[in-house]
Amino acid sequence: MQTFLTEDLAVPPPEPPRPPTAGPADWVRRNLFRSVGDGVVTVVAAIVVGFVVFRFARFLFSTGRWEIVRTNLKLFMVGRYPADELWRIVVALTAVAFVGGLIAGFVARRHVVAGTVAPDQPVTRRLVALVGRLWPLVVGVLLLLFLSSSPGPWLTAAAIVVAAVLGRLAGPYLPRRSAVVLVLGSIVLAAALVWFLTRPVGWDRWGGIMLNLFLATAGITLCFPLGVLLALGRRSKLPLIRAVCIAYIELFRGVPLFVLLLLSAIALGFFIPTWLEPPGLVVRAIVVFTLFTAAYVAEIVRGGLQSLPKGQTEAAQALGLSPVKTTFLIVMPQALRNVIPALVGQFISLFKDTTLAGAAMGFLDALQVANAATAQDAFRGQRLLAESLGFVMLLFWIGCITMSRESQRLERTLGVGTR
Amino acid sequence: MTDTTTGSTTTAAYADATQVAGSGEVMIELDGVVKRFGSFTALHEIDLKVAKQEVVVVIGPSGSGKSTMIRCINRLEEHDAGRIVVDGVELTRDVRNIQEIRRETGMVFQQFNLFPHLSVLDNVTLAPRQVRRMPKRDAEALAMELLEQVRIPEQAKKYPGQLSGGQQQRVAIARALAMKPKVMLFDEPTSALDPEMINEVLDTMIDLANGGMTMIVVTHEMGFAEKVAGRVVFMADGQIVEVGTPKHFFTDPQEDRTKLFLSQIL
Numbered sequence: 001m002q003t004f005l006t007e008d009l010a011v012p013p014p015e016p017p018r019p020p021t022a023g024p025a026d027w028v029r030r031n032l033f034r035s036v037g038d039g040v041v042t043v044v045a046a047i048v049v050g051f052v053v054f055r056f057a058r059f060l061f062s063t064g065r066w067e068i069v070r071t072n073l074k075l076f077m078v079g080r081y082p083a084d085e086l087w088r089i090v091v092a093l094t095a096v097a098f099v100g101g102l103i104a105g106f107v108a109r110r111h112v113v114a115g116t117v118a119p120d121q122p123v124t125r126r127l128v129a130l131v132g133r134l135w136p137l138v139v140g141v142l143l144l145l146f147l148s149s150s151p152g153p154w155l156t157a158a159a160i161v162v163a164a165v166l167g168r169l170a171g172p173y174l175p176r177r178s179a180v181v182l183v184l185g186s187i188v189l190a191a192a193l194v195w196f197l198t199r200p201v202g203w204d205r206w207g208g209i210m211l212n213l214f215l216a217t218a219g220i221t222l223c224f225p226l227g228v229l230l231a232l233g234r235r236s237k238l239p240l241i242r243a244v245c246i247a248y249i250e251l252f253r254g255v256p257l258f259v260l261l262l263l264s265a266i267a268l269g270f271f272i273p274t275w276l277e278p279p280g281l282v283v284r285a286i287v288v289f290t291l292f293t294a295a296y297v298a299e300i301v302r303g304g305l306q307s308l309p310k311g312q313t314e315a316a317q318a319l320g321l322s323p324v325k326t327t328f329l330i331v332m333p334q335a336l337r338n339v340i341p342a343l344v345g346q347f348i349s350l351f352k353d354t355t356l357a358g359a360a361m362g363f364l365d366a367l368q369v370a371n372a373a374t375a376q377d378a379f380r381g382q383r384l385l386a387e388s389l390g391f392v393m394l395l396f397w398i399g400c401i402t403m404s405r406e407s408q409r410l411e412r413t414l415g416v417g418t419r
Numbered sequence: 420m421t422d423t424t425t426g427s428t429t430t431a432a433y434a435d436a437t438q439v440a441g442s443g444e445v446m447i448e449l450d451g452v453v454k455r456f457g458s459f460t461a462l463h464e465i466d467l468k469v470a471k472q473e474v475v476v477v478i479g480p481s482g483s484g485k486s487t488m489i490r491c492i493n494r495l496e497e498h499d500a501g502r503i504v505v506d507g508v509e510l511t512r513d514v515r516n517i518q519e520i521r522r523e524t525g526m527v528f529q530q531f532n533l534f535p536h537l538s539v540l541d542n543v544t545l546a547p548r549q550v551r552r553m554p555k556r557d558a559e560a561l562a563m564e565l566l567e568q569v570r571i572p573e574q575a576k577k578y579p580g581q582l583s584g585g586q587q588q589r590v591a592i593a594r595a596l597a598m599k600p601k602v603m604l605f606d607e608p609t610s611a612l613d614p615e616m617i618n619e620v621l622d623t624m625i626d627l628a629n630g631g632m633t634m635i636v637v638t639h640e641m642g643f644a645e646k647v648a649g650r651v652v653f654m655a656d657g658q659i660v661e662v663g664t665p666k667h668f669f670t671d672p673q674e675d676r677t678k679l680f681l682s683q684i685l
Contacts, residue, residue, distance in 0.1 A: 114538075314495050315532035315591075319546035319598060320521040329549065333536050414536075 059386070068384045069391045070147050072373045076391065077144075079207015079364045085200055089210070090156045092193045098163040099189060103182055105171015133409065140398035190221075203282040207364035209395045215282070215365075216351040216399075219289035223350070226290065227297025232327065234302055245298070252295035257353055260288045261360035285357040293350050300342045304335030337414050344407035348400045355396075366392045444471040445504075446602060446633045447492060452501035454487055454657075461487045463657045464501065469602075474634045476644040476665070479654035480680060485637040488654070489604045492635070493524045506601050522550060525595030529607040531587040533579035533594070539566070540575040543594045550598065558597075565593040569623050585616030589623050596627075603627065605636040639684050641665070653677050 032042045069076065078089060121129075131138055145153055174182075198206075206214070233245035252260075264284040272278050279287075308331060316326040336343070358365030364372065370388035373379060447469040454462040462484045469475050477485045490496045492503060494510060494517045503510040505520045534542050543562035547553040553561070566572040569589035571582075579587055588608055595603060605624065609617045621643050628634055628647035636643070644651050644665045651668050653661040653676075661668075661677045672678050 309530070309532075311528055311530050311532035312534065315526075315528060315534070317495065318493055318521060318524070318526040318528075319594070320518055320550040321546065322518070325549055329545070330534055334534075337536065 064387050064390075065382070065384055066147075066387055066391075068373055068379050068387050070149065071378065072369065072376075072388075073144070073147055073149075075208060075364075075369045075373065076366060076395070077208045078210045079369065080205045081207065081210070082201055082205060086152070088197055088200075090159060092197055093156065094159045094163045095189060095193060097160040098167040099182075099186055101164040101167025101169075102171045102174070103167075103186075105168045106174050106178060106182060107171075108168075109172035109174075133405070134402065136398050136401045136405070140394070143394075203280045206282060208369055209366040209392075211282075211358075211363055211365045212351070212354040212396075213399070215285055215289060215354040215357060216347075218286045219293055219350050219354075220347050222286070222290040223293040223297055226294035228301055228332070230294060230298035231301035231305060234298065235305060249295045249298050252292050253299070257288070257292050258356050258360055260292055261285065261357055264288050265361040281361045281363065285354075285361060285363075289350060289354070289357070293346060296346050297343065300339050300346060301335060303342070304337075304339035305331060307338050308334055337411070340407055340411050340414075344403055348403055351399055351403070352396060366395060445469070446471045446473070446506055447635070448502070448504040449488070449492075450502040450504075452488070452491060452503060453499045454484075454491055454496060455499050461657050462491070462498070465657075465659060467652065467659065469633060469635060470649075472631045472633055473649045474628045474632075474636065474647045475650050475652060476648040477635060477637045477652045477654060478639055478641075478644075478680070478684075479660075483654040484657040485654050486606050487657075489526075489606055489635050489637060492602075492604060493521050493526055495526075522598055523601045525598060525600035525603045527588070527591050527595055527603065527605045527608045529610050531579070531584070531591045531611070533587055533591055535579050537578075538575070539571075539577055539579065539582070539590050542579065542590060543597045546594070547597050562593070562597060565596050566590070568596070568626070569593045570619075583616060584612045585619045588612065588616075588620045592620075592623055592627070602633045602635070605634065605638065607637050607639075609638060609640060641669075641685060645669070653680065655680070 033039045074083075078086070081089065141157060145157060148154070230245050230249060233241045234249065236242050236245070264287065265281060268278060268284060312330055312334065313326055316330040321329070355365060355367040357363060358368040362368075367389075370385070370392045373388050374382075374384050445468050447467070449465050449467040452462055452465040453460065465484075465488055467475075467488075477488070479485050487496055491498045492505065492510075498510075506523055508516055508519055508523075510516060510520055533539075534545070537545065540559060540562055543565060544553075544555070544558040547558040547561060548555060563572055563575065566575055569592055571586055571589055574582060574586060574590070579590065582590065592603075592608075608624070609620050612620060617640070621640060624634070624636070624643065625647055636648075638644070648665050650662055651665050652659055653668070653672075653674075655676050661672065661674050663672075668677070668681065672681055
């Protein structure tokens, strides 16, 4: 029995101890050319990879004609936002950076107080850590700055960095109970900034990646609470609420986003009484993204709720916590933490889907700019779509990779000490 | 059924489960409690009275309704018939009654059920702060006192996932005590523990019993029963089969089912 088992498992004989002076040649032999088959795979793969890298590098540095991006940089960034009013965008970004820094500083201080983060790290190390954390964003911004042909973007970037640093420095000195004020303040600020940015120009001149970012940010912030409520509603004991939530979720998950966007752009007029001014296209797009993504968020959150052992609710109930407190203090924090990857995946998806809004509603978003630029007099008929689309891809990739990396970091932070 | 409960040969002082020991003041009263899961009847008209400061140990094979019985007492399960009264408050559909009884009743679970996203300290302070509206400072002082009592004050800043099973269960006891309950319910508190950790939890429970806490403990630790239990209740098939002192169960069990069960666990 014993021998049979050993033979059956076919345990490979232990490898002879490696010579202590194994150099790179030895590594190559062991890992790339151990057998004839290995060697063939290695050579073929090397040829394919080499070809792709060569063609890509040649496109990037030699054959690619990046003037189309350089010339249209403003269009790619902010669409047809009037040049005289660009300062409004600078002010808005600076304000957002300051509040972002403020919140980061406030949160950091709470981590220090809670003992989960070591205080008093040297500034240089913190900077290195921050750049390592946000390198795709940093590289992307630097690339944009070097592509730009005016000092404006440099000054904007400088203002943003200064505002963020000031906020980060001031954050730790906020009173300890400022969390609610910060959240409410951020909401008020967001509304004020939207008003500030649209007042002189309206929605129609918004465009470029700014529009994509705005649609995504608005969609994400609005769909998240709605999705959480829908998830709770779907588990409600009240049949009516449950039925409404299920109907909503299944309806919105059952229709294509593009169709919803088209519908809201074209057919909304039929449903709104004539005396009521129909909302602008951007607002309609935000509403569609919110309603659509909320259905998906609801299902993701429901999955998280179901993943929790029943004992958690029972323990909270046994302590006398009310159902509302049980949900929001015990169940929801754990459920949301469990579904961060899926949730962020959904948000990334929403960000990329904002290009559909451009196609369906005729905004000049980043993708439409890429298209339109190739039709300009200077570039018409020169087959530059690869360059302009490639640039749009890069912009989206920077946004998505940053979201993805930040979500992984959040997962790690929240995972401290838990199972 | 009543015949088995009031078996004529059990020790006179504990002739049936509805009699109480000591001062005679009743803390918990179950009167004809019935619980059904679908067509399965988990509890058949359970009658039980527990006196103030009494410790009752409930034993019985799995599926006999022990856990269901104590889970009915704080309404984790809703009983279908009969009366449950805790410290003079009857458990009804009224949410206020349920909340009041839950505030006065601490529960310790087999799987600990600590909140993994909160530190040990926050686990203990959560209920006093949220339910009793105790200021943070007071709640933390109380929590440290209780953690001291269960002998793990040094783990206060850690998270449940960083503790051993025995430590987690002691935190769970401290968490339940933080509500200053009048009754503690233990649902197989040592069954999920490694053998070497059982005693640290039992010692904590013995301290608690000696301190005068009213306790109902579902457990098979007969050593524990011998040390602190006023009465042992043997349940089978959703009924109370036999009631008596621990000594009675060790020396003179009457019913065949009891004898069979004891021969299996002892």
